[in-house]
Amino acid sequence: MISSIKIPPAPELTYLLRLADTCLILGQRLGEWCGHAPILEEDIALSNMALDLIGQSRALLTLAGQRSGQGYDQDQLAFLRDEIDYRNPTLVELPRGDFAFTVLRNVILATWLKLMWERLRDSSDAELAAIAGKALKEARYHQQHAADWAVRLGDGTEESRRRCETALGTLWLYTPELFEDDAVDAAATAAGLGPAWAHLHEPWVAEMSEILGEAKLAIPAESTFRSTGKRGLHSEHMGYLLAEMQHLQRAYPGGAW
């Protein structure tokens, strides 16, 4: 077992890690569907999307490592941090649930990521802008795929509709965290690194309304609950996810394929 690395609390680094961890943890959750999806085509689709997300996170973690000034590489950042140093919003770490839950979470996040990548193409950090240019094409495809399924399930059978409504009711509680601003956003905006997360809210609501409208699903009511994953305070599910994800690197330090 090797000891954890600690990350300096620089806001611009945190901004990068929030995005990198969003892709990494969602990719890990989607990867859990490999061999378990309801049909073969979706098994392939979910694994492909997981690969894209993990590829995006690898690029972002490499960049974060360079910017950290500590010389960390992508693997050290992915596998050797403690739970409190992961900066993903809680939404992505929730267990994968049923297929409706996975589809609707993908709609929410692919839409959010697409809007984020669009804006990051203008980042003052040329490497981040380059990563965004590539990732945007992938996020568009993920969004279309997830939206197609949301329509089939939401406007499908009584059973698929019921499952969608239940999933959306839970997922929606965690969406405010995707649009909250703090000092990290202020620093990133000031440096021209990327947009404040709050700025994604209006276009996100517009696209979600279009998709959910087509799927004949109602947008759930606002809640006062606020999740706090991006500040390092995660749900009870995160530790189990990390235990599985980190096991090999912790047990066999530096192990490579």
Place this chain on the structure above:
Amino acid sequence: MTTVAASRIDSAWSALNEVLDPEVPALSVVDLGLVREVIEHDDGLEIVLTPTYSGCPATEVISSSVIDAIVAAGLGPARVTMRRAPAWSSDWISAEGKRKLLEYGIAPPGPVIADGTVPIRIVGRRQAAVPCPRCASAHTERLSAFGSTACKSLHRCLDCREPFEHFKPI
């Protein structure tokens, strides 16, 4: 640039023309538009590659195959650098590459529609049918948005009944 330097770079391009993509072995990395530049430095050749998809698992294999091919051609030492911008586009696949794809049984990508020229409909959009690479019929349907690799989708011809893959335009 001296004649000698020019010929070393030309020889490198010839060697790279023989490096096949591990997942689409009908095409070379040059046909696919993955090689952006070959630069000669005092300490060896630099091959500039661009990744196709962020998560493409073939990226590492391609990098090492490229170095092996340069060294085997007696042109080493060589190193590979990755250039992400501008992002790779299927429009960079050469005409020769598209012909080889079709021959191999993979429907080649059509032109990529530039950003912002058409309003993007997220749901309810119409997809143009991909012509069958076997019988050229336009009477085909998509079976799956994702295929055996990140760059392909799965389709079926409704006339000759053969399933086939399509290289996605991105």
